[in-house]
Amino acid sequence: MTNPSLLILPGDGIGPEVMAEVRKVIDWFGANGGPVFDVSEDLVGGCAYDAHGTPLHDDTMARAQEVDAVLLGAVGGPKYDSLDFSLKPERGLLRLRKEMDLYANLRPAQCFDALADFSSLKTEVVSGLDIMIVRELTSGVYFGEPRGIIEEGNERVGVNTQRYTESEIDRVARSAFELAMRRGKRLCSMEKANVMESGVLWREVVTQVGKDYPEVELSHMYADAGAMQLTRWPKQFDVIVTDNLFGDLLSDLAAMLTGSLGMLPSASLGAPMANGRPKALYEPVHGSAPDIAGQGKANPIACILSFAMALRYSFDRGEDAARVERAVETVLADGLRTADLLGEEGKAPVSTSEMGDAIVAAL
Amino acid sequence: MTNPSLLILPGDGIGPEVMAEVRKVIDWFGANGGPVFDVSEDLVGGCAYDAHGTPLHDDTMARAQEVDAVLLGAVGGPKYDSLDFSLKPERGLLRLRKEMDLYANLRPAQCFDALADFSSLKTEVVSGLDIMIVRELTSGVYFGEPRGIIEEGNERVGVNTQRYTESEIDRVARSAFELAMRRGKRLCSMEKANVMESGVLWREVVTQVGKDYPEVELSHMYADAGAMQLTRWPKQFDVIVTDNLFGDLLSDLAAMLTGSLGMLPSASLGAPMANGRPKALYEPVHGSAPDIAGQGKANPIACILSFAMALRYSFDRGEDAARVERAVETVLADGLRTADLLGEEGKAPVSTSEMGDAIVAAL
Numbered sequence: 269m270t271n272p273s274l275l276i277l278p279g280d281g282i283g284p285e286v287m288a289e290v291r292k293v294i295d296w297f298g299a300n301g302g303p304v305f306d307v308s309e310d311l312v313g314g315c316a317y318d319a320h321g322t323p324l325h326d327d328t329m330a331r332a333q334e335v336d337a338v339l340l341g342a343v344g345g346p347k348y349d350s351l352d353f354s355l356k357p358e359r360g361l362l363r364l365r366k367e368m369d370l371y372a373n374l375r376p377a378q379c380f381d382a383l384a385d386f387s388s389l390k391t392e393v394v395s396g397l398d399i400m401i402v403r404e405l406t407s408g409v410y411f412g413e414p415r416g417i418i419e420e421g422n423e424r425v426g427v428n429t430q431r432y433t434e435s436e437i438d439r440v441a442r443s444a445f446e447l448a449m450r451r452g453k454r455l456c457s458m459e460k461a462n463v464m465e466s467g468v469l470w471r472e473v474v475t476q477v478g479k480d481y482p483e484v485e486l487s488h489m490y491a492d493a494g495a496m497q498l499t500r501w502p503k504q505f506d507v508i509v510t511d512n513l514f515g516d517l518l519s520d521l522a523a524m525l526t527g528s529l530g531m532l533p534s535a536s537l538g539a540p541m542a543n544g545r546p547k548a549l550y551e552p553v554h555g556s557a558p559d560i561a562g563q564g565k566a567n568p569i570a571c572i573l574s575f576a577m578a579l580r581y582s583f584d585r586g587e588d589a590a591r592v593e594r595a596v597e598t599v600l601a602d603g604l605r606t607a608d609l610l611g612e613e614g615k616a617p618v619s620t621s622e623m624g625d626a627i628v629a630a631l
Numbered sequence: 632m633t634n635p636s637l638l639i640l641p642g643d644g645i646g647p648e649v650m651a652e653v654r655k656v657i658d659w660f661g662a663n664g665g666p667v668f669d670v671s672e673d674l675v676g677g678c679a680y681d682a683h684g685t686p687l688h689d690d691t692m693a694r695a696q697e698v699d700a701v702l703l704g705a706v707g708g709p710k711y712d713s714l715d716f717s718l719k720p721e722r723g724l725l726r727l728r729k730e731m732d733l734y735a736n737l738r739p740a741q742c743f744d745a746l747a748d749f750s751s752l753k754t755e756v757v758s759g760l761d762i763m764i765v766r767e768l769t770s771g772v773y774f775g776e777p778r779g780i781i782e783e784g785n786e787r788v789g790v791n792t793q794r795y796t797e798s799e800i801d802r803v804a805r806s807a808f809e810l811a812m813r814r815g816k817r818l819c820s821m822e823k824a825n826v827m828e829s830g831v832l833w834r835e836v837v838t839q840v841g842k843d844y845p846e847v848e849l850s851h852m853y854a855d856a857g858a859m860q861l862t863r864w865p866k867q868f869d870v871i872v873t874d875n876l877f878g879d880l881l882s883d884l885a886a887m888l889t890g891s892l893g894m895l896p897s898a899s900l901g902a903p904m905a906n907g908r909p910k911a912l913y914e915p916v917h918g919s920a921p922d923i924a925g926q927g928k929a930n931p932i933a934c935i936l937s938f939a940m941a942l943r944y945s946f947d948r949g950e951d952a953a954r955v956e957r958a959v960e961t962v963l964a965d966g967l968r969t970a971d972l973l974g975e976e977g978k979a980p981v982s983t984s985e986m987g988d989a990i991v992a993a994l
């Protein structure tokens with residue numbers, strides 16, 4: 269049997285720095301009887317544009333389709349702000365999501381005990397928080413046609429199309445129900461069915477899928493009320509399922525509740541490949557943070573935990589994943605903090621690579 | 632000169648209860664040398680459907696176009712959940728917004744000192760918070776065509792259209808800049824220009840309008856980052872301008888930050904009428920809360936403060952508005968709390984009408 273393959277796309281900004289720490293973790297497993305990966309590396313985002321004039325080269329896209337899992341750092345930066353829409357770094361990431369058909373984006377929002385004080389929310393509101401947002405990732409207003417800036421009369425009009433087919437809703441709802449079955453068996457679906465017909469269909473299909481999961485307690489909430497309830501008392505939720513755009517805002521909001529954005533991983537999963545593994549891309553929830561790039565200040569934990577999610581969801585290595593997660597908890601309990609995890613206190617932060625080394629040592 | 636005219640639409644759920652308290656405040660002004668209003672009352676939402684088979688009768692719509700200002704309670708309730716989309720209570724409210732062309736929805740998110748502890752956020756994060764969200768209210772995905780649930784192949788597809796013309800963006804941006812000039816002179820515009828062309832145009836037009844307001848410091852933020860930053864450190868903002876759908880989520884989020892949803896008013900303003908007053912509708916940010924309707928538990932303050940906004944924005948009665956706002960602060964400082972403003976403490980709540988009476992007494 270050949271080794272499982274990993275394509276690493278560090279991307280822009282702090283992407284390469286945090287990915288370097290993930291490499292240490294991957295190497296540790298290779299050297300210590302864990303899984304050995306065939307690792308290749310390539311460009312995505314602004315750096316791909318700099319090299320090839322496109323945010324994702326066709327060869328890279330083809331390679332992403334072949335490997336067992338893709339690990340991505342982050343894309344984007346002010347340097348690329350004036351680029352044409354179709355050439356922006358984000359288009360590279362969106363092309364990966366769309367062409368790999370990664371319809372289920374899993375975004376855990378977990379509050380690490382050692383960091384609960386760091387949230388802007390009261391400690392009792394967030395301590396022990398553990399929710400999972402399942403965001404539809406390949407459709408909706410991100411990809412719907414027609415789109416663009418058109419001329420109409422003597423002015424321009426910006427147009428995008430929100431579009432969901434029944435089968436698109438069905439498959440992401442199933443992913444969410446499956447996750448709920450393995451967790452607290454509660455699922456809340458969010459849309460704006462009071463205003464948007466796409467939300468009406470969403471609610472109907474999710475309700476229908478729910479009949480196949482009688483053990484899961486299903487509820488529905490308008491997305492604006494969802495934003496409120498996430499802020500008021502997030503622990504009321506177990507799994508949340510929502511569309512691409514609402515999921516973008518709500519999962520970022522949920523991430524910020526935990527106070528530790530630099531800690532949060534994500535998995536984007538598609539249909540099973542011939543080998544039974546799902547198409548998969550793993551990336552931290554945080555962005556490319558160009559303001560601190562190259563200074564050794566970035567927190568590599570979100571990216572390392574994204575690799576842990578890969579171990580769990582792509583390689584059926586739940587125990588190895590848990591080992592990584594425990595190592596992260598250990599270094600946090602020991603008081604290690606990168607700059608983003610320090611409040612007013614006068615403690616000295618550790619660097620990106622010191623954090624990575626400490627996690628490897630804790631493995 | 633005839634008296635200024637007010638159309639009162641109490642609506643559903645707790646709407647009628649909270650509006651009854653507003654009537655007391657209106658009457659107090661009439662009896663104490665303040666403005667005297669020509670008040671009429673009518674139906675909107677579920678109650679209009681019950682009476683007329685439509686959530687907004689044409690006569691009511693016509694009346695709303697004629698009066699100097701409309702005051703609305705809330706619409707909606709589970710009783711109407713199974714109604715056809717076009718008959719839902721919300722369509723009544725949306726028709727008012729659209730046909731009166733109320734493009735600028737002003738949603739202050741203010742934290743009342745006496746209630747800062749009640750927020751789920753840390754007191755230092757929200758105390759003294761005073762931001763203003765300007766939400767575009769007559770366009771975007773709420774109204775864009777095509778829309779609906781269509782058949783395609785052998786499945787159904789839910790479709791909505793996000794659409795913004797240059798002039799729609801221009802006029803709401805101007806409202807936001809004008810407000811910023813009268814406040815802290817900082818404006819942050821939020822969209823998803825990295826993903827949506829409508830956001831690209833939005834950013835471009837807002838930037839262009841900004842040239843007419845060189846004193847206002849303009850910034851741009853992606854809406855997902857906006858949701859995060861509102862949660863992390865809301866005091867960084869002064870005025871925020873955003874589209875209809877993002878504004879729906881972000882203003883509800885901002886409202887919840889203050890911990891006092893039952894306290895927050897809103898104004899929806901359109902173009903000036905022949906008499907120079909803007910077309911205007913005032914309503915609380917909270918919903919119809921069917922679960923507590925008819926029990927005297929509702930907090931009338933948001934609706935009373937919406938009337939204060941009417942005094943300020945429609946009737947140029949800034950001092951009378953401030954008088955109402957001070958009366959609210961007084962009763963809060965005296966410790967009066969409706970049920971929604973009580974935490975775990977064993978204090979007895981006051982009823983809706985006790986709160987209204989106390990505010991009138993404080994006037």
Ligand SMILES: CC(C)[C@H](C(=O)O)[C@@H](O)C(=O)O
Binds near residue numbers: 361
């Ligand atoms: C970078 C951007 C295109 C992306 C999105 O909007 O989906 C990001 O915000 C995310 O949530 O992964």
Ligand SMILES: CC(C)[C@H](C(=O)O)[C@@H](O)C(=O)O
Binds near residue numbers: 462724725
């Ligand atoms: C009731 C509903 C149609 C409305 C909206 O979505 O605009 C409400 O949420 C609001 O924010 O005023």
